[in-house]
Amino acid sequence: MGEYIQTALDWLTNPDGLGFPILIGSGLGIIVYMMNKQTKSWKRTDLKVEQKKENVRRYETPYKPF
Numbered sequence: 001m002g003e004y005i006q007t008a009l010d011w012l013t014n015p016d017g018l019g020f021p022i023l024i025g026s027g028l029g030i031i032v033y034m035m036n037k038q039t040k041s042w043k044r045t046d047l048k049v050e051q052k053k054e055n056v057r058r059y060e061t062p063y064k065p066f
Contacts, residue, residue: 012019
């Protein structure tokens with residue numbers, strides 16, 4: 001089992017072989033996926049904040065200084 005893992009790591013980290021560009025491409029793909037997921041999360045959070053602001057504005061009371 002350890003021999004297969006070592007062979008796979010050697011294949012992926014060989015800069016002259018085909019595995020290295022695959023490793024770099026998959027790493028960049030994971031980063032782009034995570035950035036997309038985070039952006040969607042921020043959009044949902046911003047939408048919830050805007051909805052709460054609208055609810056507060058609807059029931060806004062007049063300003064009372066005292």
